[in-house]
Amino acid sequence: MVGYVTLGTNDFERAAAFYDALLAEVGGKRVMQLESFIVWASAPGAGMFALAKPFDKKPATVGNGVMVAFAATSKEQVDQVYAKAIALGATDEGKPGPRGDGFYAGYFRDLDGNKLNAFFVG
Numbered sequence: 001m002v003g004y005v006t007l008g009t010n011d012f013e014r015a016a017a018f019y020d021a022l023l024a025e026v027g028g029k030r031v032m033q034l035e036s037f038i039v040w041a042s043a044p045g046a047g048m049f050a051l052a053k054p055f056d057k058k059p060a061t062v063g064n065g066v067m068v069a070f071a072a073t074s075k076e077q078v079d080q081v082y083a084k085a086i087a088l089g090a091t092d093e094g095k096p097g098p099r100g101d102g103f104y105a106g107y108f109r110d111l112d113g114n115k116l117n118a119f120f121v122g
Contacts, residue, residue, distance in 0.1 A: 004048035008060030067115040081118035082106030
């Protein structure tokens with residue numbers, strides 16, 4: 001249903017390196033790159049994640065209430081993605097664990113302060 005999600009950054013190279021390493025944990029690879037925009041995907045036709053320098057040239061800011069969730073294939077993969085994010089400099093927003101009936105997730109903020117999670121349902 002969602003085609004892609006884009007987050008802005010104020011340090012493009014640092015954020016690109018963060019997402020290269022983080023998204024590799026869920027099979028993400030760069031599928032498109034321009035001077036101010038990178039897109040990652042895990043398979044053709046799958047939802048995509050993008051990183052961009054703001055088009056209006058103003059500083060990127062974090063959206064209050066905005067969160068991007070990366071689907072994992074197991075609870076163990078959630079743990080791996082969360083651990084990788086923290087190792088890459090992300091900050092904790094909720095360690096991995098059950099969050100309701102059959103929902104398992106770990107929450108963190110990237111280097112620009114954007115809230116993310118990795119989740120598994122099952």
